[in-house]
Amino acid sequence: LIVGEDIWKVYRVGDVEVQALRGVSITIERGEFVAIMGSSGSGKSTLMNILGCLDQPTKGRYRLNGVEVGQLRPDQLAEIRNQQIGFVFQSFNLIPRTSALENAQLPLFYRGLSLKEQRTLASAALQRVGLKGREHHSPTQLSGGQQQRVAIARALVTSPSLLLADEPTGNLDTESSQDIMGILEGLNREGMTVILVTHEVDIAAYASREIVVKDGQILSDRATKER
Amino acid sequence: LIVGEDIWKVYRVGDVEVQALRGVSITIERGEFVAIMGSSGSGKSTLMNILGCLDQPTKGRYRLNGVEVGQLRPDQLAEIRNQQIGFVFQSFNLIPRTSALENAQLPLFYRGLSLKEQRTLASAALQRVGLKGREHHSPTQLSGGQQQRVAIARALVTSPSLLLADEPTGNLDTESSQDIMGILEGLNREGMTVILVTHEVDIAAYASREIVVKDGQILSDRATKER
Numbered sequence: 001l002i003v004g005e006d007i008w009k010v011y012r013v014g015d016v017e018v019q020a021l022r023g024v025s026i027t028i029e030r031g032e033f034v035a036i037m038g039s040s041g042s043g044k045s046t047l048m049n050i051l052g053c054l055d056q057p058t059k060g061r062y063r064l065n066g067v068e069v070g071q072l073r074p075d076q077l078a079e080i081r082n083q084q085i086g087f088v089f090q091s092f093n094l095i096p097r098t099s100a101l102e103n104a105q106l107p108l109f110y111r112g113l114s115l116k117e118q119r120t121l122a123s124a125a126l127q128r129v130g131l132k133g134r135e136h137h138s139p140t141q142l143s144g145g146q147q148q149r150v151a152i153a154r155a156l157v158t159s160p161s162l163l164l165a166d167e168p169t170g171n172l173d174t175e176s177s178q179d180i181m182g183i184l185e186g187l188n189r190e191g192m193t194v195i196l197v198t199h200e201v202d203i204a205a206y207a208s209r210e211i212v213v214k215d216g217q218i219l220s221d222r223a224t225k226e227r
Numbered sequence: 228l229i230v231g232e233d234i235w236k237v238y239r240v241g242d243v244e245v246q247a248l249r250g251v252s253i254t255i256e257r258g259e260f261v262a263i264m265g266s267s268g269s270g271k272s273t274l275m276n277i278l279g280c281l282d283q284p285t286k287g288r289y290r291l292n293g294v295e296v297g298q299l300r301p302d303q304l305a306e307i308r309n310q311q312i313g314f315v316f317q318s319f320n321l322i323p324r325t326s327a328l329e330n331a332q333l334p335l336f337y338r339g340l341s342l343k344e345q346r347t348l349a350s351a352a353l354q355r356v357g358l359k360g361r362e363h364h365s366p367t368q369l370s371g372g373q374q375q376r377v378a379i380a381r382a383l384v385t386s387p388s389l390l391l392a393d394e395p396t397g398n399l400d401t402e403s404s405q406d407i408m409g410i411l412e413g414l415n416r417e418g419m420t421v422i423l424v425t426h427e428v429d430i431a432a433y434a435s436r437e438i439v440v441k442d443g444q445i446l447s448d449r450a451t452k453e454r
């Protein structure tokens with residue numbers, strides 16, 4: 001599904017160069033459940049953005065489902081993202097002054113579904129992450145963990161084949177975290193490929209493979225015992 | 228230092244009432260180190276905002292340092308906050324398109340310090356949280372954990388007597404979390420009162436008192452063994 005070869009991402013800030021990724025090669029098969037761990041600033045979110053077709057490498061190649069992503073136009077990338085990928089961002093990226101329901105519904109816009117069908121799917125997704133009764137709240141009317149759960153519902157509403165989740169339980173208490181991980185586990189058993197970034201060992205334990213990133217490179221990549 | 232009596236906070240969303248806090252009474256002495264825990268949506272951030280004079284109760288009284296905060300004008304509240312309180316928000320609240328250094332420097336603006344003195348203090352604070360080399364990055368050029376650490380540096384730069392930190396290590400790996408908690412522990416030993424919201428038991432363990440919030444009320448309030 002995912003083949004990244006010698007991926008580099010270099011940013012310029014003023015006259016200083018920040019090498020966020022330094023030659024990352026990674027292969028992920030369909031249906032895997034991968035946890036990515038590493039220190040703050042090590043390059044995890046940068047890697048996720050590239051795998052999720054939200055950003056392109058400075059150097060190196062990335063094939064998603066056999067398609068060379070590096071060669072595509074922005075509109076083609078947007079279509080791939082919408083058709084195949086669900087994304088939970090580290091900072092949620094919800095639309096302000098817009099309800100939880102409308103936020104969760106957003107990815108369905110391009111699917112030719114009626115508004116009523118969109119609302120039904122979005123409402124079910126919100127209920128699944130424990131947000132019944134908060135559908136009409138806008139982001140500032142939601143707690144941190146509730147905003148994060150809206151972002152998760154939004155990522156799942158299109159039933160994507162690939163889910164990239166950057167710290168999806170960072171703002172959640174233990175019980176809500178376990179609920180969310182249970183949902184992801186179930187979806188993975190049904191075939192969804194899951195790649196998640198986490199700092200928490202208990203969350204990483206749900207995955208069957210753990211990749212550790214350090215200073216823009218892959219430090220280790222090993223199978224882990226499944227629960 | 229802090230005396231909250233029967234604090235209620237009720238929000239209206241459409242024609243629905245959300246009772247975020249339902250009669251919370253809390254007393255915190257100078258120099259304490261308190262951890263607040265509880266489920267997502269239980270009322271922790273709402274309580275912190277009221278204790279930090281960022282928001283006022285719907286009902287009930289709050290005395291900070293002997294002063295009835297509920298009676299004050301917004302400019303008086305702003306002065307109290309700036310003089311006495313350092314605040315780490317759950318969603319960081321950094322100023323976009325503004326460097327880490329300028330963000331950390333912001334609370335010093337009202338203190339009659341020269342720009343050079345402000346920059347020196349802000350730079351030292353950033354170095355203390357491990358952000359040397361990232362001073363001139365703006366928030367979008369920083370990782371999630373780096374943004375969180377800028378928010379922490381900003382909260383500490385005025386050497387406040389009271390620190391309210393809402394999930395200060397939520398985006399940090401274990402090592403950075405321990406570094407930050409070590410800094411807070413040290414400041415607490417020097418007399419700073421620390422109230423922190425966390426979902427993580429390991430982080431709560433640094434405190435000497437644990438308050439659990441549930442459905443807008445205090446469920447339990449007990450002394451915990453100090454490390």
Ligand SMILES: Nc1ncnc2c1ncn2[C@@H]1O[C@H](COP(=O)(O)OP(=O)(O)OP(=O)(O)O)[C@@H](O)[C@H]1O
Nearest residue numbers: 011020040041042043044045046368370371372373
């Ligand atoms: N747009 C950008 N411009 C410049 N530097 C950047 C940019 N985005 C990220 N960086 C830098 O690249 C490095 C890696 O960032 P990244 O966000 O991938 O880290 P991370 O592993 O997700 O960290 P965290 O655990 O704190 O979220 C950091 O040092 C960061 O300062």
Ligand SMILES: Nc1ncnc2c1ncn2[C@@H]1O[C@H](COP(=O)(O)OP(=O)(O)OP(=O)(O)O)[C@@H](O)[C@H]1O
Nearest residue numbers: 141143144145146238247267268269270271272273
């Ligand atoms: N401005 C608001 N308008 C309406 N409802 C609100 C507002 N702010 C918070 N709420 C609601 O009040 C309740 C408590 O929110 P709060 O942010 O205090 O929770 P929390 O304990 O910090 O949760 P988390 O652990 O998810 O951050 C939630 O159910 C939330 O939906």
Ligand SMILES: [Mg+2]
Nearest residue numbers: 045090370371
């Ligand atoms: Mg990150």
Ligand SMILES: [Mg+2]
Nearest residue numbers: 143144272317
């Ligand atoms: Mg909160």
